[in-house]
Amino acid sequence: MPELPEVENVRRGLAELVIGKTVKDIQILWSKIVVNPDEVFLDGLVDRQIIGVDRRGKYLLIRFDHDLTVVSHLRMEGKYEVDDQSAPVTKHTHVIFEMTDGTQLRYLDTRKFGRMQLIETGQEMTVAGLKTLGPEPTPATFDVHQFYQALQKHHKAIKPLLLDQKVVSGLGNIYVDETLWLSQIHPETPADLLTQAEVQKLHDDIITELQLAINSGGTTVNTFLNATGHAGAFQEMLHVYGKKGEPCERCQTPIEKIKVAQRGTHFCPHCQIRKEAR
DNA sequence: AGCTGCTCCTGGTCGC
DNA sequence: TGCGACCAGGAGCAGC
Structure with missing residues:
Protein backbone atom coordinates (compact mmCIF):
# COMPACT_ATOMS: atom_id res chain seq x y z
CA MET A 1 0.00 0.00 0.00
CA PRO A 2 1.47 3.34 -0.89
CA GLU A 3 2.44 5.34 2.17
CA LEU A 4 4.37 8.61 2.19
CA PRO A 5 7.70 7.23 0.89
CA GLU A 6 5.97 5.43 -1.97
CA VAL A 7 3.85 8.46 -2.88
CA GLU A 8 6.98 10.61 -2.85
CA ASN A 9 8.63 8.21 -5.28
CA VAL A 10 5.55 8.26 -7.49
CA ARG A 11 5.71 12.06 -7.38
CA ARG A 12 9.32 12.09 -8.51
CA GLY A 13 8.63 9.61 -11.28
CA LEU A 14 5.61 11.53 -12.52
CA ALA A 15 7.43 14.84 -12.42
CA GLU A 16 10.07 13.31 -14.67
CA LEU A 17 7.55 11.81 -17.07
CA VAL A 18 4.62 14.19 -17.47
CA ILE A 19 5.62 17.79 -16.78
CA GLY A 20 5.20 19.79 -19.96
CA LYS A 21 2.59 17.47 -21.48
CA THR A 22 -0.80 18.85 -22.48
CA VAL A 23 -4.10 17.01 -22.08
CA LYS A 24 -5.94 16.36 -25.34
CA ASP A 25 -8.77 14.27 -23.97
CA ILE A 26 -9.73 12.23 -20.91
CA GLN A 27 -11.48 8.90 -20.59
CA ILE A 28 -13.08 8.10 -17.25
CA LEU A 29 -13.71 4.36 -17.24
CA TRP A 30 -14.80 4.01 -13.61
CA SER A 31 -16.68 7.10 -12.59
CA LYS A 32 -16.35 6.81 -8.81
CA ILE A 33 -12.59 7.37 -8.96
CA VAL A 34 -13.28 11.00 -9.90
CA VAL A 35 -14.96 13.02 -7.17
CA ASN A 36 -16.22 15.81 -9.44
CA PRO A 37 -18.96 15.20 -11.99
CA ASP A 38 -17.27 13.76 -15.08
CA GLU A 39 -18.00 16.77 -17.26
CA VAL A 40 -16.52 19.20 -14.74
CA PHE A 41 -13.33 17.15 -14.65
CA LEU A 42 -13.13 16.85 -18.43
CA ASP A 43 -14.08 20.42 -19.27
CA GLY A 44 -11.58 21.74 -16.76
CA LEU A 45 -8.59 19.71 -17.86
CA VAL A 46 -8.78 19.37 -21.63
CA ASP A 47 -6.13 21.61 -23.24
CA ARG A 48 -4.39 22.15 -19.88
CA GLN A 49 -0.67 21.59 -19.50
CA ILE A 50 0.94 19.80 -16.54
CA ILE A 51 3.37 22.20 -14.90
CA GLY A 52 4.34 20.38 -11.72
CA VAL A 53 3.71 17.50 -9.34
CA ASP A 54 3.65 18.14 -5.60
CA ARG A 55 2.83 15.99 -2.58
CA ARG A 56 1.28 16.61 0.81
CA GLY A 57 1.16 13.61 3.13
CA LYS A 58 -0.05 10.74 0.95
CA TYR A 59 -1.83 13.10 -1.45
CA LEU A 60 -0.42 13.82 -4.89
CA LEU A 61 -1.08 17.31 -6.24
CA ILE A 62 -0.82 17.39 -10.01
CA ARG A 63 -0.48 21.00 -11.09
CA PHE A 64 -1.89 22.29 -14.35
CA ASP A 65 -1.70 25.71 -15.93
CA HIS A 66 -4.66 28.07 -15.48
CA ASP A 67 -4.41 27.45 -11.69
CA LEU A 68 -5.84 23.95 -11.70
CA THR A 69 -4.81 21.07 -9.46
CA VAL A 70 -5.81 17.42 -9.41
CA VAL A 71 -5.66 16.09 -5.86
CA SER A 72 -5.04 12.36 -6.19
CA HIS A 73 -4.99 9.78 -3.40
CA LEU A 74 -3.80 6.29 -4.32
CA ARG A 75 -5.27 4.65 -1.20
CA MET A 76 -4.49 0.94 -1.30
CA GLU A 77 -3.41 0.05 -4.79
CA GLY A 78 -3.61 3.08 -7.01
CA LYS A 79 -0.78 3.64 -9.47
CA TYR A 80 0.07 5.77 -12.46
CA GLU A 81 1.62 4.66 -15.70
CA VAL A 82 2.74 6.60 -18.73
CA ASP A 83 2.19 4.54 -21.86
CA ASP A 84 2.09 5.02 -25.56
CA GLN A 85 -1.51 5.29 -26.80
CA SER A 86 -1.02 2.01 -28.67
CA ALA A 87 -0.33 0.05 -25.46
CA PRO A 88 -3.24 -2.23 -24.53
CA VAL A 89 -5.50 -0.93 -21.76
CA THR A 90 -5.75 -3.41 -18.89
CA LYS A 91 -8.91 -4.10 -16.93
CA HIS A 92 -7.78 -2.15 -13.88
CA THR A 93 -7.24 1.08 -15.82
CA HIS A 94 -9.85 3.59 -14.68
CA VAL A 95 -8.80 7.03 -15.91
CA ILE A 96 -6.82 7.85 -19.05
CA PHE A 97 -5.36 11.28 -19.77
CA GLU A 98 -4.61 11.37 -23.50
CA MET A 99 -1.79 13.77 -24.19
CA THR A 100 -1.16 15.79 -27.31
CA ASP A 101 2.16 13.99 -27.86
CA GLY A 102 0.51 10.57 -28.28
CA THR A 103 1.32 9.28 -24.80
CA GLN A 104 -1.22 8.55 -22.11
CA LEU A 105 -1.09 9.06 -18.36
CA ARG A 106 -3.12 6.16 -16.98
CA TYR A 107 -4.49 5.65 -13.49
CA LEU A 108 -4.77 1.99 -12.45
CA ASP A 109 -6.31 0.69 -9.25
CA THR A 110 -7.23 -2.93 -8.59
CA ARG A 111 -9.57 -2.18 -5.72
CA LYS A 112 -10.89 1.12 -7.01
CA PHE A 113 -10.33 2.77 -3.61
CA GLY A 114 -8.32 5.69 -4.94
CA ARG A 115 -9.88 9.10 -5.57
CA MET A 116 -8.99 12.17 -7.61
CA GLN A 117 -10.55 15.59 -7.54
CA LEU A 118 -10.13 18.73 -9.61
CA ILE A 119 -9.80 21.92 -7.62
CA GLU A 120 -8.60 25.45 -8.14
CA THR A 121 -4.93 25.72 -7.14
CA GLY A 122 -4.80 27.31 -3.72
CA GLN A 123 -8.10 25.73 -2.66
CA GLU A 124 -6.41 22.59 -1.31
CA MET A 125 -7.94 23.23 2.09
CA THR A 126 -11.41 22.56 0.71
CA VAL A 127 -10.54 18.88 0.20
CA ALA A 128 -11.76 16.80 3.11
CA GLY A 129 -8.54 14.96 3.97
CA LEU A 130 -6.20 17.87 3.27
CA LYS A 131 -7.87 20.42 5.48
CA THR A 132 -7.18 18.45 8.64
CA LEU A 133 -3.87 16.92 7.58
CA GLY A 134 -1.16 16.93 10.23
CA PRO A 135 2.45 18.05 9.71
CA GLU A 136 4.86 16.45 7.29
CA PRO A 137 7.25 14.17 9.20
CA THR A 138 10.36 16.27 8.65
CA PRO A 139 12.53 18.04 11.25
CA ALA A 140 11.38 21.44 9.97
CA THR A 141 7.65 20.71 10.20
CA PHE A 142 7.09 17.98 12.80
CA ASP A 143 7.26 19.58 16.23
C1' DA B 1 -15.42 15.80 21.18
C1' DG B 2 -13.58 11.27 21.09
C1' DC B 3 -14.12 7.02 19.46
C1' DT B 4 -16.08 2.94 16.91
C1' DG B 5 -17.81 0.82 13.10
C1' DC B 6 -19.26 0.85 8.41
C1' DT B 7 -18.32 1.52 3.47
C1' DC B 8 -15.91 1.13 -0.76
C1' DC B 9 -13.59 -3.03 -3.89
C1' DT B 10 -11.08 -7.16 -5.79
C1' DG B 11 -7.76 -10.84 -5.54
C1' DG B 12 -6.02 -14.25 -2.80
C1' DT B 13 -6.54 -17.89 0.51
C1' DC B 14 -8.87 -21.35 3.09
C1' DG B 15 -12.16 -25.02 4.18
C1' DC B 16 -15.22 -28.38 2.62
C1' DT C 1 -11.70 -29.21 -8.69
C1' DG C 2 -15.07 -25.83 -7.57
C1' DC C 3 -17.20 -22.74 -4.88
C1' DG C 4 -18.47 -19.87 -1.22
C1' DA C 5 -16.83 -17.37 2.85
C1' DC C 6 -13.73 -14.45 4.50
C1' DC C 7 -9.81 -11.29 4.80
C1' DA C 8 -6.76 -7.21 3.60
C1' DG C 9 -7.10 -2.08 4.46
C1' DG C 10 -6.99 4.34 3.99
C1' DA C 11 -9.92 7.52 4.83
C1' DG C 12 -14.43 9.66 4.92
C1' DC C 13 -18.43 9.54 7.27
C1' DA C 14 -22.49 8.38 10.40
C1' DG C 15 -23.78 7.70 14.84
C1' DC C 16 -23.26 7.06 19.75
Missing part, protein backbone atom coordinates in the same frame (compact mmCIF):
# COMPACT_ATOMS: atom_id res chain seq x y z
CA VAL A 144 7.88 17.15 19.08
CA HIS A 145 6.12 19.27 21.70
CA GLN A 146 2.95 19.53 19.65
CA PHE A 147 3.20 15.80 19.01
CA TYR A 148 3.46 15.14 22.75
CA GLN A 149 0.52 17.44 23.47
CA ALA A 150 -1.59 15.69 20.83
CA LEU A 151 -0.81 12.26 22.28
CA GLN A 152 -1.60 13.44 25.80
CA LYS A 153 -5.15 14.21 24.68
CA HIS A 154 -5.89 10.62 23.80
CA HIS A 155 -6.20 7.51 25.87
CA LYS A 156 -6.68 5.13 22.97
CA ALA A 157 -3.91 2.94 21.57
CA ILE A 158 -0.91 4.66 20.00
CA LYS A 159 -1.16 2.71 16.75
CA PRO A 160 -4.51 4.05 15.49
CA LEU A 161 -3.37 7.56 16.46
CA LEU A 162 -0.31 7.25 14.25
CA LEU A 163 -2.53 6.03 11.42
CA ASP A 164 -4.72 9.11 11.93
CA GLN A 165 -3.32 11.62 9.45
CA LYS A 166 -4.38 14.54 11.65
CA VAL A 167 -1.63 13.87 14.20
CA VAL A 168 1.20 13.40 11.73
CA SER A 169 0.79 12.80 8.02
CA GLY A 170 2.20 10.04 5.88
CA LEU A 171 2.26 6.93 8.03
CA GLY A 172 0.36 3.80 7.03
CA ASN A 173 0.18 0.32 8.43
CA ILE A 174 3.69 -0.75 7.44
CA TYR A 175 5.60 2.26 8.75
CA VAL A 176 3.57 2.45 11.96
CA ASP A 177 4.56 -1.11 12.84
CA GLU A 178 8.17 -0.39 11.89
CA THR A 179 8.52 2.83 13.87
CA LEU A 180 6.86 1.36 16.97
CA TRP A 181 9.34 -1.51 16.84
CA LEU A 182 12.24 0.93 16.48
CA SER A 183 10.97 2.93 19.46
CA GLN A 184 10.21 -0.23 21.47
CA ILE A 185 6.63 0.81 22.11
CA HIS A 186 3.78 -1.69 22.21
CA PRO A 187 1.15 -0.78 19.59
CA GLU A 188 -1.67 -0.97 22.16
CA THR A 189 -0.03 1.40 24.64
CA PRO A 190 -2.51 4.17 25.51
CA ALA A 191 -1.12 7.33 23.90
CA ASP A 192 -1.30 9.43 27.05
CA LEU A 193 0.87 6.95 28.98
CA LEU A 194 3.91 7.57 26.79
CA THR A 195 6.65 9.57 28.51
CA GLN A 196 8.24 12.64 26.96
CA ALA A 197 11.38 10.60 26.31
CA GLU A 198 9.39 7.90 24.53
CA VAL A 199 7.52 10.45 22.44
CA GLN A 200 10.83 12.11 21.55
CA LYS A 201 12.28 8.81 20.34
CA LEU A 202 9.12 7.94 18.44
CA HIS A 203 9.13 11.37 16.78
CA ASP A 204 12.78 10.96 15.77
CA ASP A 205 12.26 7.40 14.55
CA ILE A 206 9.29 8.44 12.39
CA ILE A 207 11.37 11.13 10.68
CA THR A 208 14.44 8.97 10.07
CA GLU A 209 12.49 5.89 9.02
CA LEU A 210 10.41 7.71 6.42
CA GLN A 211 13.45 9.53 5.06
CA LEU A 212 15.33 6.24 4.80
CA ALA A 213 12.38 4.64 3.02
CA ILE A 214 12.10 7.53 0.56
CA ASN A 215 15.80 7.23 -0.22
CA SER A 216 15.41 3.48 -0.75
CA GLY A 217 12.71 4.02 -3.34
CA GLY A 218 9.87 2.97 -1.05
CA THR A 219 8.59 -0.44 -0.06
CA THR A 220 7.46 -2.92 -2.67
CA VAL A 221 4.76 -5.13 -1.19
CA ASN A 222 2.74 -7.14 -3.65
CA THR A 223 3.02 -5.15 -6.85
CA PHE A 224 3.78 -1.58 -5.95
CA LEU A 225 5.89 0.13 -8.57
CA ASN A 226 6.53 3.82 -8.95
CA ALA A 227 5.48 5.59 -12.10
CA THR A 228 8.71 4.78 -13.87
CA GLY A 229 8.18 1.07 -13.25
CA HIS A 230 10.92 0.63 -10.67
CA ALA A 231 10.40 -1.45 -7.57
CA GLY A 232 11.46 0.00 -4.22
CA ALA A 233 14.07 -1.67 -2.04
CA PHE A 234 12.86 -0.81 1.42
CA GLN A 235 11.05 -4.12 1.92
CA GLU A 236 14.49 -5.60 2.51
CA MET A 237 14.94 -3.28 5.46
CA LEU A 238 11.69 -4.06 7.29
CA HIS A 239 12.03 -5.33 10.86
CA VAL A 240 8.55 -6.59 11.79
CA TYR A 241 6.02 -6.01 9.00
CA GLY A 242 5.17 -9.35 7.40
CA LYS A 243 7.60 -11.18 9.69
CA LYS A 244 5.21 -13.09 11.93
CA GLY A 245 7.04 -16.00 13.57
CA GLU A 246 10.49 -14.80 12.56
CA PRO A 247 13.00 -13.93 15.30
CA CYS A 248 13.17 -10.31 16.42
CA GLU A 249 16.46 -8.78 15.29
CA ARG A 250 17.10 -7.41 18.77
CA CYS A 251 16.14 -10.31 21.05
CA GLN A 252 15.31 -13.32 18.84
CA THR A 253 11.77 -13.57 20.27
CA PRO A 254 9.34 -14.58 17.49
CA ILE A 255 7.44 -11.61 16.04
CA GLU A 256 3.71 -11.77 16.77
CA LYS A 257 0.81 -10.63 14.65
CA ILE A 258 -2.31 -9.33 16.36
CA LYS A 259 -5.24 -7.05 15.52
CA VAL A 260 -5.19 -3.49 16.80
CA ALA A 261 -8.11 -1.26 15.82
CA GLN A 262 -9.05 -3.76 13.08
CA ARG A 263 -5.58 -3.61 11.53
CA GLY A 264 -3.04 -6.40 11.20
CA THR A 265 -0.24 -5.45 13.58
CA HIS A 266 3.26 -6.89 13.88
CA PHE A 267 5.39 -6.44 16.99
CA CYS A 268 7.93 -8.08 19.26
CA PRO A 269 6.28 -9.22 22.52
CA HIS A 270 9.60 -9.04 24.36
CA CYS A 271 11.02 -5.66 23.47
CA GLN A 272 7.75 -3.79 22.94
CA ILE A 273 6.21 -4.03 26.37
CA ARG A 274 2.66 -2.88 26.89
CA LYS A 275 2.01 -0.33 29.62
CA GLU A 276 -1.06 -0.83 31.72
CA ALA A 277 -3.35 1.97 32.76
CA ARG A 278 -2.30 3.65 35.97
Whole structure:
Protein backbone atom coordinates (compact mmCIF):
# COMPACT_ATOMS: atom_id res chain seq x y z
CA MET A 1 0.00 0.00 0.00
CA PRO A 2 1.47 3.34 -0.89
CA GLU A 3 2.44 5.34 2.17
CA LEU A 4 4.37 8.61 2.19
CA PRO A 5 7.70 7.23 0.89
CA GLU A 6 5.97 5.43 -1.97
CA VAL A 7 3.85 8.46 -2.88
CA GLU A 8 6.98 10.61 -2.85
CA ASN A 9 8.63 8.21 -5.28
CA VAL A 10 5.55 8.26 -7.49
CA ARG A 11 5.71 12.06 -7.38
CA ARG A 12 9.32 12.09 -8.51
CA GLY A 13 8.63 9.61 -11.28
CA LEU A 14 5.61 11.53 -12.52
CA ALA A 15 7.43 14.84 -12.42
CA GLU A 16 10.07 13.31 -14.67
CA LEU A 17 7.55 11.81 -17.07
CA VAL A 18 4.62 14.19 -17.47
CA ILE A 19 5.62 17.79 -16.78
CA GLY A 20 5.20 19.79 -19.96
CA LYS A 21 2.59 17.47 -21.48
CA THR A 22 -0.80 18.85 -22.48
CA VAL A 23 -4.10 17.01 -22.08
CA LYS A 24 -5.94 16.36 -25.34
CA ASP A 25 -8.77 14.27 -23.97
CA ILE A 26 -9.73 12.23 -20.91
CA GLN A 27 -11.48 8.90 -20.59
CA ILE A 28 -13.08 8.10 -17.25
CA LEU A 29 -13.71 4.36 -17.24
CA TRP A 30 -14.80 4.01 -13.61
CA SER A 31 -16.68 7.10 -12.59
CA LYS A 32 -16.35 6.81 -8.81
CA ILE A 33 -12.59 7.37 -8.96
CA VAL A 34 -13.28 11.00 -9.90
CA VAL A 35 -14.96 13.02 -7.17
CA ASN A 36 -16.22 15.81 -9.44
CA PRO A 37 -18.96 15.20 -11.99
CA ASP A 38 -17.27 13.76 -15.08
CA GLU A 39 -18.00 16.77 -17.26
CA VAL A 40 -16.52 19.20 -14.74
CA PHE A 41 -13.33 17.15 -14.65
CA LEU A 42 -13.13 16.85 -18.43
CA ASP A 43 -14.08 20.42 -19.27
CA GLY A 44 -11.58 21.74 -16.76
CA LEU A 45 -8.59 19.71 -17.86
CA VAL A 46 -8.78 19.37 -21.63
CA ASP A 47 -6.13 21.61 -23.24
CA ARG A 48 -4.39 22.15 -19.88
CA GLN A 49 -0.67 21.59 -19.50
CA ILE A 50 0.94 19.80 -16.54
CA ILE A 51 3.37 22.20 -14.90
CA GLY A 52 4.34 20.38 -11.72
CA VAL A 53 3.71 17.50 -9.34
CA ASP A 54 3.65 18.14 -5.60
CA ARG A 55 2.83 15.99 -2.58
CA ARG A 56 1.28 16.61 0.81
CA GLY A 57 1.16 13.61 3.13
CA LYS A 58 -0.05 10.74 0.95
CA TYR A 59 -1.83 13.10 -1.45
CA LEU A 60 -0.42 13.82 -4.89
CA LEU A 61 -1.08 17.31 -6.24
CA ILE A 62 -0.82 17.39 -10.01
CA ARG A 63 -0.48 21.00 -11.09
CA PHE A 64 -1.89 22.29 -14.35
CA ASP A 65 -1.70 25.71 -15.93
CA HIS A 66 -4.66 28.07 -15.48
CA ASP A 67 -4.41 27.45 -11.69
CA LEU A 68 -5.84 23.95 -11.70
CA THR A 69 -4.81 21.07 -9.46
CA VAL A 70 -5.81 17.42 -9.41
CA VAL A 71 -5.66 16.09 -5.86
CA SER A 72 -5.04 12.36 -6.19
CA HIS A 73 -4.99 9.78 -3.40
CA LEU A 74 -3.80 6.29 -4.32
CA ARG A 75 -5.27 4.65 -1.20
CA MET A 76 -4.49 0.94 -1.30
CA GLU A 77 -3.41 0.05 -4.79
CA GLY A 78 -3.61 3.08 -7.01
CA LYS A 79 -0.78 3.64 -9.47
CA TYR A 80 0.07 5.77 -12.46
CA GLU A 81 1.62 4.66 -15.70
CA VAL A 82 2.74 6.60 -18.73
CA ASP A 83 2.19 4.54 -21.86
CA ASP A 84 2.09 5.02 -25.56
CA GLN A 85 -1.51 5.29 -26.80
CA SER A 86 -1.02 2.01 -28.67
CA ALA A 87 -0.33 0.05 -25.46
CA PRO A 88 -3.24 -2.23 -24.53
CA VAL A 89 -5.50 -0.93 -21.76
CA THR A 90 -5.75 -3.41 -18.89
CA LYS A 91 -8.91 -4.10 -16.93
CA HIS A 92 -7.78 -2.15 -13.88
CA THR A 93 -7.24 1.08 -15.82
CA HIS A 94 -9.85 3.59 -14.68
CA VAL A 95 -8.80 7.03 -15.91
CA ILE A 96 -6.82 7.85 -19.05
CA PHE A 97 -5.36 11.28 -19.77
CA GLU A 98 -4.61 11.37 -23.50
CA MET A 99 -1.79 13.77 -24.19
CA THR A 100 -1.16 15.79 -27.31
CA ASP A 101 2.16 13.99 -27.86
CA GLY A 102 0.51 10.57 -28.28
CA THR A 103 1.32 9.28 -24.80
CA GLN A 104 -1.22 8.55 -22.11
CA LEU A 105 -1.09 9.06 -18.36
CA ARG A 106 -3.12 6.16 -16.98
CA TYR A 107 -4.49 5.65 -13.49
CA LEU A 108 -4.77 1.99 -12.45
CA ASP A 109 -6.31 0.69 -9.25
CA THR A 110 -7.23 -2.93 -8.59
CA ARG A 111 -9.57 -2.18 -5.72
CA LYS A 112 -10.89 1.12 -7.01
CA PHE A 113 -10.33 2.77 -3.61
CA GLY A 114 -8.32 5.69 -4.94
CA ARG A 115 -9.88 9.10 -5.57
CA MET A 116 -8.99 12.17 -7.61
CA GLN A 117 -10.55 15.59 -7.54
CA LEU A 118 -10.13 18.73 -9.61
CA ILE A 119 -9.80 21.92 -7.62
CA GLU A 120 -8.60 25.45 -8.14
CA THR A 121 -4.93 25.72 -7.14
CA GLY A 122 -4.80 27.31 -3.72
CA GLN A 123 -8.10 25.73 -2.66
CA GLU A 124 -6.41 22.59 -1.31
CA MET A 125 -7.94 23.23 2.09
CA THR A 126 -11.41 22.56 0.71
CA VAL A 127 -10.54 18.88 0.20
CA ALA A 128 -11.76 16.80 3.11
CA GLY A 129 -8.54 14.96 3.97
CA LEU A 130 -6.20 17.87 3.27
CA LYS A 131 -7.87 20.42 5.48
CA THR A 132 -7.18 18.45 8.64
CA LEU A 133 -3.87 16.92 7.58
CA GLY A 134 -1.16 16.93 10.23
CA PRO A 135 2.45 18.05 9.71
CA GLU A 136 4.86 16.45 7.29
CA PRO A 137 7.25 14.17 9.20
CA THR A 138 10.36 16.27 8.65
CA PRO A 139 12.53 18.04 11.25
CA ALA A 140 11.38 21.44 9.97
CA THR A 141 7.65 20.71 10.20
CA PHE A 142 7.09 17.98 12.80
CA ASP A 143 7.26 19.58 16.23
CA VAL A 144 7.88 17.15 19.08
CA HIS A 145 6.12 19.27 21.70
CA GLN A 146 2.95 19.53 19.65
CA PHE A 147 3.20 15.80 19.01
CA TYR A 148 3.46 15.14 22.75
CA GLN A 149 0.52 17.44 23.47
CA ALA A 150 -1.59 15.69 20.83
CA LEU A 151 -0.81 12.26 22.28
CA GLN A 152 -1.60 13.44 25.80
CA LYS A 153 -5.15 14.21 24.68
CA HIS A 154 -5.89 10.62 23.80
CA HIS A 155 -6.20 7.51 25.87
CA LYS A 156 -6.68 5.13 22.97
CA ALA A 157 -3.91 2.94 21.57
CA ILE A 158 -0.91 4.66 20.00
CA LYS A 159 -1.16 2.71 16.75
CA PRO A 160 -4.51 4.05 15.49
CA LEU A 161 -3.37 7.56 16.46
CA LEU A 162 -0.31 7.25 14.25
CA LEU A 163 -2.53 6.03 11.42
CA ASP A 164 -4.72 9.11 11.93
CA GLN A 165 -3.32 11.62 9.45
CA LYS A 166 -4.38 14.54 11.65
CA VAL A 167 -1.63 13.87 14.20
CA VAL A 168 1.20 13.40 11.73
CA SER A 169 0.79 12.80 8.02
CA GLY A 170 2.20 10.04 5.88
CA LEU A 171 2.26 6.93 8.03
CA GLY A 172 0.36 3.80 7.03
CA ASN A 173 0.18 0.32 8.43
CA ILE A 174 3.69 -0.75 7.44
CA TYR A 175 5.60 2.26 8.75
CA VAL A 176 3.57 2.45 11.96
CA ASP A 177 4.56 -1.11 12.84
CA GLU A 178 8.17 -0.39 11.89
CA THR A 179 8.52 2.83 13.87
CA LEU A 180 6.86 1.36 16.97
CA TRP A 181 9.34 -1.51 16.84
CA LEU A 182 12.24 0.93 16.48
CA SER A 183 10.97 2.93 19.46
CA GLN A 184 10.21 -0.23 21.47
CA ILE A 185 6.63 0.81 22.11
CA HIS A 186 3.78 -1.69 22.21
CA PRO A 187 1.15 -0.78 19.59
CA GLU A 188 -1.67 -0.97 22.16
CA THR A 189 -0.03 1.40 24.64
CA PRO A 190 -2.51 4.17 25.51
CA ALA A 191 -1.12 7.33 23.90
CA ASP A 192 -1.30 9.43 27.05
CA LEU A 193 0.87 6.95 28.98
CA LEU A 194 3.91 7.57 26.79
CA THR A 195 6.65 9.57 28.51
CA GLN A 196 8.24 12.64 26.96
CA ALA A 197 11.38 10.60 26.31
CA GLU A 198 9.39 7.90 24.53
CA VAL A 199 7.52 10.45 22.44
CA GLN A 200 10.83 12.11 21.55
CA LYS A 201 12.28 8.81 20.34
CA LEU A 202 9.12 7.94 18.44
CA HIS A 203 9.13 11.37 16.78
CA ASP A 204 12.78 10.96 15.77
CA ASP A 205 12.26 7.40 14.55
CA ILE A 206 9.29 8.44 12.39
CA ILE A 207 11.37 11.13 10.68
CA THR A 208 14.44 8.97 10.07
CA GLU A 209 12.49 5.89 9.02
CA LEU A 210 10.41 7.71 6.42
CA GLN A 211 13.45 9.53 5.06
CA LEU A 212 15.33 6.24 4.80
CA ALA A 213 12.38 4.64 3.02
CA ILE A 214 12.10 7.53 0.56
CA ASN A 215 15.80 7.23 -0.22
CA SER A 216 15.41 3.48 -0.75
CA GLY A 217 12.71 4.02 -3.34
CA GLY A 218 9.87 2.97 -1.05
CA THR A 219 8.59 -0.44 -0.06
CA THR A 220 7.46 -2.92 -2.67
CA VAL A 221 4.76 -5.13 -1.19
CA ASN A 222 2.74 -7.14 -3.65
CA THR A 223 3.02 -5.15 -6.85
CA PHE A 224 3.78 -1.58 -5.95
CA LEU A 225 5.89 0.13 -8.57
CA ASN A 226 6.53 3.82 -8.95
CA ALA A 227 5.48 5.59 -12.10
CA THR A 228 8.71 4.78 -13.87
CA GLY A 229 8.18 1.07 -13.25
CA HIS A 230 10.92 0.63 -10.67
CA ALA A 231 10.40 -1.45 -7.57
CA GLY A 232 11.46 0.00 -4.22
CA ALA A 233 14.07 -1.67 -2.04
CA PHE A 234 12.86 -0.81 1.42
CA GLN A 235 11.05 -4.12 1.92
CA GLU A 236 14.49 -5.60 2.51
CA MET A 237 14.94 -3.28 5.46
CA LEU A 238 11.69 -4.06 7.29
CA HIS A 239 12.03 -5.33 10.86
CA VAL A 240 8.55 -6.59 11.79
CA TYR A 241 6.02 -6.01 9.00
CA GLY A 242 5.17 -9.35 7.40
CA LYS A 243 7.60 -11.18 9.69
CA LYS A 244 5.21 -13.09 11.93
CA GLY A 245 7.04 -16.00 13.57
CA GLU A 246 10.49 -14.80 12.56
CA PRO A 247 13.00 -13.93 15.30
CA CYS A 248 13.17 -10.31 16.42
CA GLU A 249 16.46 -8.78 15.29
CA ARG A 250 17.10 -7.41 18.77
CA CYS A 251 16.14 -10.31 21.05
CA GLN A 252 15.31 -13.32 18.84
CA THR A 253 11.77 -13.57 20.27
CA PRO A 254 9.34 -14.58 17.49
CA ILE A 255 7.44 -11.61 16.04
CA GLU A 256 3.71 -11.77 16.77
CA LYS A 257 0.81 -10.63 14.65
CA ILE A 258 -2.31 -9.33 16.36
CA LYS A 259 -5.24 -7.05 15.52
CA VAL A 260 -5.19 -3.49 16.80
CA ALA A 261 -8.11 -1.26 15.82
CA GLN A 262 -9.05 -3.76 13.08
CA ARG A 263 -5.58 -3.61 11.53
CA GLY A 264 -3.04 -6.40 11.20
CA THR A 265 -0.24 -5.45 13.58
CA HIS A 266 3.26 -6.89 13.88
CA PHE A 267 5.39 -6.44 16.99
CA CYS A 268 7.93 -8.08 19.26
CA PRO A 269 6.28 -9.22 22.52
CA HIS A 270 9.60 -9.04 24.36
CA CYS A 271 11.02 -5.66 23.47
CA GLN A 272 7.75 -3.79 22.94
CA ILE A 273 6.21 -4.03 26.37
CA ARG A 274 2.66 -2.88 26.89
CA LYS A 275 2.01 -0.33 29.62
CA GLU A 276 -1.06 -0.83 31.72
CA ALA A 277 -3.35 1.97 32.76
CA ARG A 278 -2.30 3.65 35.97
C1' DA B 1 -15.42 15.80 21.18
C1' DG B 2 -13.58 11.27 21.09
C1' DC B 3 -14.12 7.02 19.46
C1' DT B 4 -16.08 2.94 16.91
C1' DG B 5 -17.81 0.82 13.10
C1' DC B 6 -19.26 0.85 8.41
C1' DT B 7 -18.32 1.52 3.47
C1' DC B 8 -15.91 1.13 -0.76
C1' DC B 9 -13.59 -3.03 -3.89
C1' DT B 10 -11.08 -7.16 -5.79
C1' DG B 11 -7.76 -10.84 -5.54
C1' DG B 12 -6.02 -14.25 -2.80
C1' DT B 13 -6.54 -17.89 0.51
C1' DC B 14 -8.87 -21.35 3.09
C1' DG B 15 -12.16 -25.02 4.18
C1' DC B 16 -15.22 -28.38 2.62
C1' DT C 1 -11.70 -29.21 -8.69
C1' DG C 2 -15.07 -25.83 -7.57
C1' DC C 3 -17.20 -22.74 -4.88
C1' DG C 4 -18.47 -19.87 -1.22
C1' DA C 5 -16.83 -17.37 2.85
C1' DC C 6 -13.73 -14.45 4.50
C1' DC C 7 -9.81 -11.29 4.80
C1' DA C 8 -6.76 -7.21 3.60
C1' DG C 9 -7.10 -2.08 4.46
C1' DG C 10 -6.99 4.34 3.99
C1' DA C 11 -9.92 7.52 4.83
C1' DG C 12 -14.43 9.66 4.92
C1' DC C 13 -18.43 9.54 7.27
C1' DA C 14 -22.49 8.38 10.40
C1' DG C 15 -23.78 7.70 14.84
C1' DC C 16 -23.26 7.06 19.75
